[in-house]
Amino acid sequence: MRRNTTRLRDSSDAPVSAVTLPEGWSPGSWRNRQALQQPVYPDPAALEAALVELSRLPPLVTSWEILALRRQLAEAQEGRAFLLQGGDCAESFAECDSETVSSRLKVLLQMSVVLVHGLRRPVVRVGRFAGQYAKPRSADTETRDGVTLPTYRGDFINAPEFDAAARIPDPRRMIRGHARSAMTMNFIRALIDGGFADLHHPEYWNLGWVGHSPLADEYQRVVSGIGDALRFMETLSGTEVHNIDRVDFYTSHEALLLPYEEALTRQVPRQWGWFNLSTHFPWIGVRTAALDGAHVEYLRGLRNPIAMKVGPDTTPDMLLRLIDTLDPDQEPGRLALIHRMGAGRIAERLPPLLDAVAREGRRVLWVCDPMHGNTENAASGYKTRRFSNIRSELEQAFDAHQAAGTRLGGVHLELTGDDVTECTGGARDLTDADLARAYRSHVDPRLNYEQSLEIAMLIVRKHQQLAAAQSLG
Numbered sequence: 001m002r003r004n005t006t007r008l009r010d011s012s013d014a015p016v017s018a019v020t021l022p023e024g025w026s027p028g029s030w031r032n033r034q035a036l037q038q039p040v041y042p043d044p045a046a047l048e049a050a051l052v053e054l055s056r057l058p059p060l061v062t063s064w065e066i067l068a069l070r071r072q073l074a075e076a077q078e079g080r081a082f083l084l085q086g087g088d089c090a091e092s093f094a095e096c097d098s099e100t101v102s103s104r105l106k107v108l109l110q111m112s113v114v115l116v117h118g119l120r121r122p123v124v125r126v127g128r129f130a131g132q133y134a135k136p137r138s139a140d141t142e143t144r145d146g147v148t149l150p151t152y153r154g155d156f157i158n159a160p161e162f163d164a165a166a167r168i169p170d171p172r173r174m175i176r177g178h179a180r181s182a183m184t185m186n187f188i189r190a191l192i193d194g195g196f197a198d199l200h201h202p203e204y205w206n207l208g209w210v211g212h213s214p215l216a217d218e219y220q221r222v223v224s225g226i227g228d229a230l231r232f233m234e235t236l237s238g239t240e241v242h243n244i245d246r247v248d249f250y251t252s253h254e255a256l257l258l259p260y261e262e263a264l265t266r267q268v269p270r271q272w273g274w275f276n277l278s279t280h281f282p283w284i285g286v287r288t289a290a291l292d293g294a295h296v297e298y299l300r301g302l303r304n305p306i307a308m309k310v311g312p313d314t315t316p317d318m319l320l321r322l323i324d325t326l327d328p329d330q331e332p333g334r335l336a337l338i339h340r341m342g343a344g345r346i347a348e349r350l351p352p353l354l355d356a357v358a359r360e361g362r363r364v365l366w367v368c369d370p371m372h373g374n375t376e377n378a379a380s381g382y383k384t385r386r387f388s389n390i391r392s393e394l395e396q397a398f399d400a401h402q403a404a405g406t407r408l409g410g411v412h413l414e415l416t417g418d419d420v421t422e423c424t425g426g427a428r429d430l431t432d433a434d435l436a437r438a439y440r441s442h443v444d445p446r447l448n449y450e451q452s453l454e455i456a457m458l459i460v461r462k463h464q465q466l467a468a469a470q471s472l473g
Contacts, residue, residue: 025301027265027274030258035294037136037256037287039150039157039169047259050171054263059277060130060181061251063268063303069250069280070305072124074333076409077365082119083336083410084112085252085281085367086452087128089444090135093155096180101187103417104129105196107449109247111456118460124250128414130184131253131279133177134260135443136287152442156257160442174260181278185251192249252307255282258298265302273303283307283338286314286372291321300326307336309369312349316356323362336365338412342373343392346400354404367410368397375444378424382435384445387425391458398462402470411459415447426451 041047075081086108104127112123133156142151142162150167152160156177159166255261255276264278276282282302286309288295299306306326310319319337327335337357341349357364370393374385394411401408421434422445439445447455 021273022301025297027262027298027301029301030262030294030298033292033294033297034290035258036290037153038258039153041169041171043171047171050174051259051263054174054178054260057175057178058182059264059266060178060185061277061280063271063275063277065250066275066277066280066304068248069124069126070331070333072122072248072333073281073305073336073365075122076124077333077363079121079407079409081122081124081409082115083124083126083365083367083412084108084115084456085126085128085410086111086413086415087252088132088416089128089414089441089446090154091129091132091180091184092160092442093133093176093180096183098187100418101129101184102191102196103449105188105191105249105417107415107417107452110449110453112247114453114456114460118457119463124410125247126250126252126281127188128252130181130188130251131177133181134254134257136254136256136285154443156260171259174257174263177260178264178278188249192247250280252281252283253279254285255279255295255299256285256288258294261298271303274301276302276304279304281305281307283309283336285309286311286340289314289322291318291325296322296325305333305336307338307367309372310337310339310353312341312345312373314349314353316352319353320356320360320362323357323364327362327364330363332363333365336367336410338367338369339397340369340372340412341393343370343389343396345373346393346396350397350400351404354400354406358404358406365409366401366406367412368394368408369412370394370397371412371414371444371447378432378435380432380435382422382432382439382445384432384435385423387423387430387447387451387454390423390447390455394455394458395462398466402466411455413447413452413455414444415449415452417449419450420446420448422446422448423451427454 072081073083076083087104108125108127112125115123134154137151137153140151141148144162149162149164150158150169152158152167156173157169158173261276261278261282265274265276267274282299282304283306284295284299289308290296308322308326323335339350339353354366370390371385374389374393375383376385378384398408418440419438420440421430421438422441424430424432424434427450
C-alpha cells in the first residue's frame with residue numbers, strides 16, 4: 001500500500017518526522033470496496049438525513065484520550081503492561097441504565113485489581129461498551145415457525161423482537177445509539193472522576209457476591225494484600241499515596257456499521273490525520289477482515305489504535321499482508337491482533353501465525369479472545385460456551401506464545417456484571433440445565449461476574465507458572 005510522507009507537527013508543535021498518510025484514503029473511501037455485514041436501509045433519504053445529523057453531533061471521545069491509549073498499548077506490546085478488554089457481546093438500548101453500566105465497570109475493576117496484584121504490572125482497561133450496538137451475523141434472515149424475517153443485527157440497526165416492523169433497519173437508531181453511548185461514557189467518567197475507582201475503597205466495587213462466592217476468599221486476600229501495601233507506603237511517607245484514586249478507562253467496539261463510523265470520523269485542531277471519535281479503540285471482526293474489503297480500507301487510515309480479530313482460517317500470508325496494510329510504518333501501539341481459534345484448534349492454527357509475524361520482525365500486540373471460537377448449541381437450544389474450553393484456549397495461548405518466543409499481552413472477553421447463566425462450568429459448575437434460569441443475552445453467551453473473576457485469577461496463575469518455569473530453565 002503506497003503512502004504519502006509528510007513532515008508534520010503534533011499538538012505540542014514538536015516536529016513529527018516521516019509521518020505517513022495513506023494514499024487515496026478518506027473517511028468515505030471504503031464506499032468503493034465491498035462492504036459486508038451492512039444493513040439495507042429501505043429509505044436512502046432517511047439514511048442520509050441521519051448521517052448528516054450524526055456528523056454534526058459532538059464526538060464521544062477525544063483525540064488526546066486516543067493517543068494516550070496508543071501509548072499504553074505500546075507499553076503492553078513491550079510487556080510492560082497488560083490489556084484487559086471486556087464487556088457485552090452486544091449492548092442494548094433497554095439496558096442503558098446506571099445499575100448495568102456500574103456493574104460492568106465494577107467487574108472490570110475487580111479483574112484489573114487481581115491482574116495488577118498478580119502480574120505486577122499496570123493494566124490497560126478497555127470496555128466493550130458505549131458503542132457496541134452492532135453485531136455481525138452468520139445469516140441475513142431468521143426463520144421461526146415458517147416465518148422468515150431479517151436477522152437482528154444489534155440495536156444500532158433493528159430490534160430483537162421477532163416482528164416484521166421491528167426487524168426493518170432504521171437509520172434513526174444510530175442517533176439513539178450515539179445518545180446512549182454518550183450517556184454511558186458520561187456516567188463512567190463521572191464515577192471514575194468521583195473516586196469510584198479509588199484503591200483505598202475496593203468495597204465500592206462489590207457486586208453482592210463476595211460473601212458467598214467460592215472465589216470470595218481468594219479475592220479478599222488480593223484486596224487485603226493491596227490494602228496492606230498501601231498502608232505500608234503511606235506510613236513510610238507520612239502522607240496518602242496519590243494517583244491511585246482514579247484510573248484511565250477506555251472504550252472499544254467493533255467498527256462494523258461503516259456509515260456510523262464515517263459520520264464520527266473527524267479532523268481535530270492541532271493534530272494531523274483523522275480520528276474515529278466514536279470510540280478509542282475500534283476493531284475489525286473475522287467476518288469483515290478481507291484485505292480488499294471496506295472495513296480494512298476504512299480502518300487503515302485512522303490514527304486510533306486499531307485491532308483485528310484473527311481466526312483459525314487466517315493464513316500466515318494473509319495475516320502479513322493485512323499487517324502491511326493496517327500498520328505499514330510499524331507504529332508502536334498501533335495494531336493489536338486478537339486471536340480466537342477455539343480450544344480444539346489453537347494448538348495447530350496459532351503457532352504458524354506467531355512464527356510468521358516474528359520472522360518478519362513485525363511488532364504487534366497479541367491478545368487472546370478465548371470466547372468466540374468456543375461457541376456451541378446446548379441440547380436445550382441455547383447458544384452457550386463451556387468455561388472449560390474458554391480456560392483451555394487461554395492456557396494454550398500462553399503456552400503457544402512461550403514456545404514461539406512471542407508475548408501474550410492481553411485478553412478480550414465477553415462478560416457482564418450480572419448474575420447470568422449463559423456459559424456453563426466455572427466456580428459454581430453451571431450445567432446446561434442452569435441456562436434457562438438467567439439467560440439474558442440477545443446474541444452471544446457472556447461470562448458472569450464470578451466466571452470473569454475466575455479468568456483473571458487463571459491468567460495470574462498461568463503467568464506465574466510460566467515465569468517460574470522460565471527462571472528454572
